[in-house]
Amino acid sequence: MDSTQIGVAIGGVAAIVLVLWYFFGKRERVAAEVGQSGVQEISVTVKGGYSPDVIAVRRGLPVRLNFYRDETASCSERVIFGDFGIARDLPAFKTTPIEFTPDKEGVFTFTCGMNMLRGKLVVEGK
Ligand SMILES: [Cu+2]
Numbered sequence: 001m002d003s004t005q006i007g008v009a010i011g012g013v014a015a016i017v018l019v020l021w022y023f024f025g026k027r028e029r030v031a032a033e034v035g036q037s038g039v040q041e042i043s044v045t046v047k048g049g050y051s052p053d054v055i056a057v058r059r060g061l062p063v064r065l066n067f068y069r070d071e072t073a074s075c076s077e078r079v080i081f082g083d084f085g086i087a088r089d090l091p092a093f094k095t096t097p098i099e100f101t102p103d104k105e106g107v108f109t110f111t112c113g114m115n116m117l118r119g120k121l122v123v124e125g126k
Helices: 003-025
Strands: 030-031 039-046 054-058 061-067 078-082 086-089 094-101 106-112 118-124
Touching: 039 054, 078 094, 086 094
Parallel strands: 030 054, 039 061, 054 118
Antiparallel strands: 061 094, 078 086, 078 106, 106 118
């Protein structure tokens, strides 16, 4: 290989890494913490998306997701956990707790009212 070929190869690898990072690296997976009351609690910031957008919880223990909506964009004014029958309004610049006990394992998508913003709730067994 001459230096041009090496340069092309490095560029190709860099492009692949960038694509992988974009699709997989962007998602931060955070496990909810179990407090003294036995509730799995986690704070989620809502601003053009959900942060974190992959939330791991355990099945059978109550969950409290504290959604803080840090914007007025109407897109995020509602959050929906369809698999758990939950739809809740999120007032701007306020924290809205969403409480339920996940009774099934799996990966469940939660979205804004228009199905544009998305996050995942990962419910794991014990
Ligand atoms: Cu929306």
